[in-house]
Amino acid sequence: MHVHLLLHLQWTESMITEIRCAGSFTHGDPSPAPGRRSARLRDCGEEDALADPMTIASGISAAGALVSAWQLRRRALRAEAEIELLQAELAAERHAASHDPLTGLPNxxxxxxxxxxxxxxxxxxxxxxxxxxxxxxxxxxxxxxxxxxxxxxxxxxxxxxxxxxxxxxxxxxxxxxxxxxxxxxxxxxxxxxxxxxxxxxxxxxxxxxxxxxxxxxxxxxxxxxxxxxxxxxxxxxxxxxxxxxxxxxxxxxxxxxxxx
The missing domain is CATH 3.30.70.270 (Reverse transcriptase/Diguanylate cyclase domain)
Known part of the structure; x- marks a missing residue:
């Protein structure tokens, strides 16, 4: 269980980093100073990204896909938790309907x-x-x-x-x-x-x-x-x-x- 949570946390952190890198192309000053622009690109690991407009478009598309995947993942986890809760409640109701509440024996x-x-x-x-x-x-x-x-x-x-x-x-x-x-x-x-x-x-x-x-x-x-x-x-x-x-x-x- 702990390993699963750790892997999920690492995946989430990696995804957030990628989203931030992709988002740096679309937010902030539309005409930043050359030094600031180069530093920003170096942070993302793509100094020559501006040289290719397709790279920027791909980054934005990838960011959108990551956000969508992250939202779907959250929905899936919530759905799984709700299913487990409903199954537990159903099992408890069935047990209560067929067992004596004091002794736990069948009724x-x-x-x-x-x-x-x-x-x-x-x-x-x-x-x-x-x-x-x-x-x-x-x-x-x-x-x-x-x-x-x-x-x-x-x-x-x-x-x-x-x-x-x-x-x-x-x-x-x-x-x-x-x-x-x-x-x-x-x-x-x-x-x-x-x-x-x-x-x-x-x-x-x-x-x-x-x-x-x-x-x-x-x-x-x-x-x-x-x-x-x-x-x-x-x-x-x-x-x-x-x-x-x-x-x-x-x-x-x-x-x-x-x-x-």
Whole structure:
């Protein structure tokens, strides 16, 4: 970038010098003293330029061409800058339309769009729908304030994304999250083990300034067998999540797998 700017600066300086030399033939005293005229011509490197009127005309023409080229160059640079700015604004708008502004995760609309694409991939692995809801999150907002609650949501989103890796996770709204996890098999034991690890990761203390708090989450899962079953699988996972939430301390991991 610096090299480009330096070259552009050198080009501009050279162009200005040429314009000044060419302009010396057309401005100033129409009949300068011989000494002044010779010095001016020497500055431009053409002592015998006045001997040939065509040289003067060529210099003026070249100066005009340089000015035109310089103006075109400036317009092109402005146009390029405007295009880059518009592209950045468009990318930001698209990202904002498909992502949650707080956590940066895909939002509800993006989740269903991306999930549909995953489910139609013929080379894809078996998928499991996951619905996650934080336990007693309202108490966090009431006790520590909404700023602390937002920080908890961001931390949960980061841990969920780290656990999911390349898999799809999203914030559906409030303290509810969803995911679509690829499973080597649709084996119930593998799904339960993965979800237990997720709950344990989410239960780790979350630092809030000088203190830290611990939150738990209830999780429901349901296998997805085909694209048309996504909504049904999410409903079954949601029902399993609420069942796990009602069990409370009876199930420390607070996770249930809906019947396949």
């Amino acid at each position: 509800r609309r993006a989740f269903f769009r991306l999930a549909a694409a995953l489910l139609t991939d013929p080379a894809g692995q078996p998928l499991v729908a996951v619905v996650l809801d934080l336990d007693n999150f309202k108490q966090v907002n009431d006790r520590y304030g909404h700023a602390a609650g937002d920080q908890v949501l961001v931390s949960v989103a980061q841990r969920l994304a780290a656990f999911a890796g390349p898999n799809l996770v999203a914030r559906l709204g409030g303290d509810e999250f969803a995911g679509l996890l690829a499973s080597p098999t649709a084996d119930r034991r593998w799904i339960e083990h993965a979800t237990r690890r997720l709950c344990e990761a989410l239960a780790a203390p979350i630092p809030l300034g000088a203190r830290s708090i611990q939150v738990t989450a209830s999780v429901g899962l349901a296998p997805v067998h085909c694209p048309t079953q996504l909504t049904d699988a999410l409903c079954r996972a949601d029902a399993a999540m609420y069942e796990a939430k009602t069990l409370g301390a009876a199930r420390p991991a607070r996770q249930l797998v809906a019947e396949c």
